[in-house]
Amino acid sequence: MDEETLHHLFNRYYRGTNTEESTDGSGLGMSIAKTIVEAHGGEIKVHSVVGQGTEFEIVLPC
Secondary structure (H helix, E strand, C coil), X not given: CCHHHHHHCCCCXXXXXCCXXXXXXXXXXXXXHHHHHHHCCXXXXXXXXXXXXEEEEEECCC
């Protein structure tokens, strides 16, 4: 993912795609995931390198 996508990834309704493209989804999934993780006292992080891949890390308290 590029820097702009990473910056907006957890915003509601952000899909990270060109609006002219037809894609499924409403752009709520990552926002909901972050809300759930934080509600459990956790943290969600994302690390991405364009053309290589993206890694998500979810840390929850014991």
